[in-house]
Amino acid sequence: xxxxxxxxxxxxxxxxxxxxxxxxxxxxxxxxxxxxxxxxxxxxxxxxxxxxxxxxxxxxxxxxxxxxxxxxxxxxxxxxxxxxxxxxxxxxxxxxxxxxxxxxxxxxxxxxxxxxxxxxxxxxxxxxxxxxxxxxxxxxxxxxxxxxxxxxxxxxxxxxxxxxxxxxxxxxxxxxxxxxxxxxxxxxxxxxxxxxxxxxxxxxxxxxxxxxxxxxxxxxxxxxxxxxxxxxxxxxxxxxxxxxxxxxxxxxxxxxxxxxxxxxxxxxxxxxxxxxxxxxxxxxxxxxxxxxxxxxxxxxxxxxxxxxxxxxxxxxxxxxxxxxxxxxxxxxxxxxxxxxxxxxxxxxxxxxxxxxxxxxxxxxxxxxxxxxxxxxxxxxxxxxxxxxxxxxxxxxxxxxxxxxxxxxxxxxxxxxxxxxxxxxxxxxxxxxxxxxxxxxxxxxxxxxxxxxxxxxxxxxxxxxxxxxxxxxxxxxxxxxxxxxxxxxxxxxx
Amino acid sequence: xxxxxxxxxxxxxxxxxxxxxxxxxxxxxxxxxxxxxxxxxxxxxxxxxxxxxxxxxxxxxxxxxxxxxxxxxxxxxxxxxxxxxxxxxxxxxxxxxxxxxxxxxxxxxxxxxxxxxxxxxxxxxxxxxxxxxxxxxxxxxxxxxxxxxxxxxxxxxxxxxxxxxxxxxxxxxxxxxxxxxxxxxxxxxxxxxxxxxxxxxxxxxxxxxxxxxxxxxxxxxxxxxxxxxxxxxxxxxxxxxxxxxxxxxxxxxxxxxxxxxxxxxxxxxxxxxxxxxxxxxxxxxxxxxxxxxxxxxxxxxxxxxxxxxxxxxxxxxxxxxxxxxxxxxxxxxxxxxxxxxxxxxxxxxxxxxxxxxxxxxxxxxxxxxxxxxxxxxxxxxxxxxxxxxxxxxxxxxxxxxxxxxxxxxxxxxxxxxxxxxxxxxxxxxxxxxxxxxxxxxxxxxxxxxxxxxxxxxxxxxxxxxxxxxxxxxxxxxxxxxxxxxxxxxxxxx
Numbered sequence: 001x002x003x004x005x006x007x008x009x010x011x012x013x014x015x016x017x018x019x020x021x022x023x024x025x026x027x028x029x030x031x032x033x034x035x036x037x038x039x040x041x042x043x044x045x046x047x048x049x050x051x052x053x054x055x056x057x058x059x060x061x062x063x064x065x066x067x068x069x070x071x072x073x074x075x076x077x078x079x080x081x082x083x084x085x086x087x088x089x090x091x092x093x094x095x096x097x098x099x100x101x102x103x104x105x106x107x108x109x110x111x112x113x114x115x116x117x118x119x120x121x122x123x124x125x126x127x128x129x130x131x132x133x134x135x136x137x138x139x140x141x142x143x144x145x146x147x148x149x150x151x152x153x154x155x156x157x158x159x160x161x162x163x164x165x166x167x168x169x170x171x172x173x174x175x176x177x178x179x180x181x182x183x184x185x186x187x188x189x190x191x192x193x194x195x196x197x198x199x200x201x202x203x204x205x206x207x208x209x210x211x212x213x214x215x216x217x218x219x220x221x222x223x224x225x226x227x228x229x230x231x232x233x234x235x236x237x238x239x240x241x242x243x244x245x246x247x248x249x250x251x252x253x254x255x256x257x258x259x260x261x262x263x264x265x266x267x268x269x270x271x272x273x274x275x276x277x278x279x280x281x282x283x284x285x286x287x288x289x290x291x292x293x294x295x296x297x298x299x300x301x302x303x304x305x306x307x308x309x310x311x312x313x314x315x316x317x318x319x320x321x322x323x324x325x326x327x328x329x330x331x332x333x334x335x336x337x338x339x340x341x342x343x344x345x346x347x348x349x350x351x352x353x354x355x356x357x358x359x360x361x362x363x364x365x366x367x368x369x370x371x372x373x374x375x376x377x378x379x380x381x382x383x384x385x386x387x388x389x390x391x392x393x394x395x396x397x398x399x400x401x402x403x404x405x406x407x408x409x410x411x412x413x414x415x416x417x418x419x420x421x422x423x424x425x426x427x428x429x430x431x432x433x434x435x436x437x438x439x440x441x442x443x444x445x446x447x448x449x450x451x452x453x454x455x456x457x458x459x460x461x462x463x464x465x466x467x468x469x470x471x472x473x474x475x476x477x478x479x480x481x482x483x484x485x486x487x488x489x490x491x492x493x
Numbered sequence: 494x495x496x497x498x499x500x501x502x503x504x505x506x507x508x509x510x511x512x513x514x515x516x517x518x519x520x521x522x523x524x525x526x527x528x529x530x531x532x533x534x535x536x537x538x539x540x541x542x543x544x545x546x547x548x549x550x551x552x553x554x555x556x557x558x559x560x561x562x563x564x565x566x567x568x569x570x571x572x573x574x575x576x577x578x579x580x581x582x583x584x585x586x587x588x589x590x591x592x593x594x595x596x597x598x599x600x601x602x603x604x605x606x607x608x609x610x611x612x613x614x615x616x617x618x619x620x621x622x623x624x625x626x627x628x629x630x631x632x633x634x635x636x637x638x639x640x641x642x643x644x645x646x647x648x649x650x651x652x653x654x655x656x657x658x659x660x661x662x663x664x665x666x667x668x669x670x671x672x673x674x675x676x677x678x679x680x681x682x683x684x685x686x687x688x689x690x691x692x693x694x695x696x697x698x699x700x701x702x703x704x705x706x707x708x709x710x711x712x713x714x715x716x717x718x719x720x721x722x723x724x725x726x727x728x729x730x731x732x733x734x735x736x737x738x739x740x741x742x743x744x745x746x747x748x749x750x751x752x753x754x755x756x757x758x759x760x761x762x763x764x765x766x767x768x769x770x771x772x773x774x775x776x777x778x779x780x781x782x783x784x785x786x787x788x789x790x791x792x793x794x795x796x797x798x799x800x801x802x803x804x805x806x807x808x809x810x811x812x813x814x815x816x817x818x819x820x821x822x823x824x825x826x827x828x829x830x831x832x833x834x835x836x837x838x839x840x841x842x843x844x845x846x847x848x849x850x851x852x853x854x855x856x857x858x859x860x861x862x863x864x865x866x867x868x869x870x871x872x873x874x875x876x877x878x879x880x881x882x883x884x885x886x887x888x889x890x891x892x893x894x895x896x897x898x899x900x901x902x903x904x905x906x907x908x909x910x911x912x913x914x915x916x917x918x919x920x921x922x923x924x925x926x927x928x929x930x931x932x933x934x935x936x937x938x939x940x941x942x943x944x945x946x947x948x949x950x951x952x953x954x955x956x957x958x959x960x961x962x963x964x965x966x967x968x969x970x971x972x973x974x975x976x977x978x979x980x981x982x983x984x985x986x
Contacts, residue, residue, distance in 0.1 A: 073767030274566030
């Protein structure tokens with residue numbers, strides 16, 4: 001047994017100004033000394049009275065620290081003799097501060113996902129990324145009131161859950177909404193609410209495909225869908241979207257287990273799948289016994305006529321799963337999306353939502369149900385449809401007036417973004433890079449291709465642009481093209 | 494060209510009381526007739542004036558319906574002649590109402606997950622499930638005020654995001670909290686916020702393991718972890734937890750890629766891993782180059798002394814990932830959990846959160862940060878720790894007084910549930926079934942075993958039980974055991 005005087009009191013750098021309680025500081029110092037091998041198994045500790053005196057802290061703080069260390073197994077007490085470092089404890093090779101040993105690695109699927117292109121919005125630039133709705137016009141006063149009322153209700157149904165498919169009121173509200181607006185035939189039980197459309201896609205990729213199964217993905221197509229399909233281990237086959245439509249009869253296409261499409265407003269081309277193509281796609285899926293995921297990411301914003309009816313409403317074979325979101329109609333950080341699934345799959349999907357944790361907070365679900373039921377959602381949609389139509393017109397006119405020499409922007413009947421195709425053979429990544437330098441953040445479309453030689457252009461979101469922003473965005477793009485012209489930067493030259 | 498009189502007007506069952514707009518009713522009727530083959534490709538439609546008159550609806554409603562059908566490709570207009578069903582459209586084999594074709598199937602991993610035992614709380618029974626915190630005491634007035642204030646702020650940082658790792662204020666608040674309370678060494682950048690701890694486990698299972706990799710899972714162990722590990726394709730190997738501790742030196746254990754543990758309060762045994770075992774586990778993981786997931790699902794509720802320090806704080810090799818949740822300290826439907834990850838993995842984890850959509854709504858994240866920063870969280874924890882300690886004492890006393898003949902309930906230093914082991918060889922699923930009939934909903938522990946012959950008992954949550962509920966729960970259990978005794982229902986008899 002070492003003499004008391006040999007105890008290394010310098011392990012304590014006790015600081016009375018530190019807000020950490022004295023007991024915790026004593027505990028931390030002794031524990032750390034044991035872990036670093038400064039106090040070895042069997043060493044005797046000072047008495048609590050002695051240590052209290054040495055450090056100038058209250059004795060009960062030292063007692064509490066010793067008790068905690070005894071309980072966690074760092075110390076042992078021998079009655080009548082004293083307190084000792086537990087004999088079995090020896091400093092670990094892992095002791096903090098002594099990094100060593102091999103580094104563990106990430107899985108191949110994590111590498112596949114992190115290797116996908118990322119569209120990272122930069123807060124300090126004018127944002128022309130697609131998919132961002134205007135939020136200035138959102139009725140936050142109403143939203144905040146509905147939210148506070150639900151939060152105050154203390155209702156047990158909002159605090160724990162008996163179902164993971166979603167709040168019943170929201171499932172009903174969604175079923176009514178999609179029936180009227182998108183021609184979807186479903187009961188509230190077929191609606192499963194998730195933390196956004198991306199979560200729905202992630203669940204579906206894993207539920208509908210095993211590793212090695214074939215999935216058709218539109219080319220060019222949505223990177224978010226590609227990422228979750230890759231993560232599921234699927235073999236991706238390009239379903240080409242051309243000026244003639246979806247090339248679904250390409251004989252090179254391997255037989256699919258799943259077909260992912262955006263028929264209302266193809267991402268990124270903005271194309272709408274017409275009725276005859278839809279019927280052909282359904283027949284083809286039926287013959288090949290494939291699932292179809294219909295991603296309706298912004299089908300609500302149609303400026304000419306009504307929103308097109310969903311593919312889901314034409315399917316009687318229970319193979320189309322419709323995925324929708326409130327991220328584009330309300331605001332993206334709300335994180336509420338949903339899917340409409342065939343009746344016989346509901347229980348399995350609900351289970352997947354539970355196990356993967358992709359379940360939206362009940363408070364927000366209930367508030368959104370109130371927002372829809374009281375008519376605020378329909379009113380907001382109506383207002384936004386008019387606003388976006390106007391913004392599209394303004395943005396198009398500006399592009400035609402100032403950018404026609406370099407880029408053709410085609411008007412679209414739907415959506416809150418449009419596709420700009422280059423009139424000269426620019427490399428769109430370079431255009432985006434130079435534009436970024438001029439203060440505007442854009443998305444090059446070449447990154448939506450993963451098999452074919454990419455087309456080049458920009459997918460331009462105008463939803464958040466007021467007139468002034470629209471003007472400055474277009475003039476920054478003009479300066480970008482002028483700079484590229486001056487430098488002779490077309491890939492042909 | 495068929496004569497006007499041959500048009501099947503009976504496709505319209507026009508209802509003036511229906512709130513669906515007239516144009517939508519006309520659109521739906523014609524579209525449906527085309528899809529069902531009643532109107533064939535090439536058939537001529539009545540003029541808009543004629544149809545308007547026949548149906549008694551305003552002409553502009555009929556015009557809008559025709560326009561929509563023209564746009565979607567169901568109809569074609571021949572100038573000066575009339576409007577026709579598009580020739581290429583033929584009724585699909587899939588036409589609604591004519592279900593046919595093979596049924597698509599779910600993936601093997603979906604089957605693996607849906608085949609796991611499910612602990613489904615029933616709203617109409619007294620809930621003795623583990624893991625449910627008391628919510629009566631939660632300061633909803635404060636919460637609701639903080640929430641409404643954030644919702645009204647319209648702050649752009651809450652409406653779109655530039656990071657998917659979480660709201661900066663919440664990441665800071667969590668880093669401070671775990672440093673003080675759990676002895677965790679981390680910077681705010683190492684904190685990644687998710688939609689609950691289950692989502693964190695789901696992300697980690699996919700990021701750290703490829704299909705076929707070995708994961709050690711505690712036996713008995715947490716079913717939620719087992720489900721996501723199975724879904725990731727991992728090969729599960731039992732890390733047995735006995736009265737002697739974690740049997741980590743069992744020579745039968747295959748070399749792991751990942752080790753999942755609950756060291757603060759093992760699920761379901763309630764055991765705490767002592768300091769020497771923790772060091773051994775870290776050394777073992779280092780030797781075998783395995784990841785460790787430390788699931789600290791309710792480490793905050795320790796009644797004797799302080800909460801034990803986390804395993805993460807003893808690890809200097811960057812292989813321990815700590816998973817925490819606010820579901821047990823606040824309320825489960827909040828859906829906010831987090832992980833503390835090594836610095837060099839943060840970017841990949843953030844990307845996974847983005848791609849899988851397991852990102853918690855920013856409004857709730859910011860509100861929670863406010864709740865913590867303003868001291869409400871610490872105050873709530875302190876109050877709840879005292880309340881749960883009292884409830885544990887009351888519940889234990891009642892069990893000892895009334896149930897000792899059939900079940901031994903061991904006091905635990907931590908948690909909001911306790912393990913009841915049977916004094917007679919009952920089958921716990923039968924006990925749970927009979928108890929359910931007597932009005933109380935419990936969890937049999939045999940379902941936490943997946944390899945070994947299970948032990949039988951009940952994992953009893955007392956967190957939500959006031960004195961009266963505690964009394965009625967115990968008396969329902971007593972009647973259950975009496976009924977089973979009377980029927981001679983022990984598996985030994």
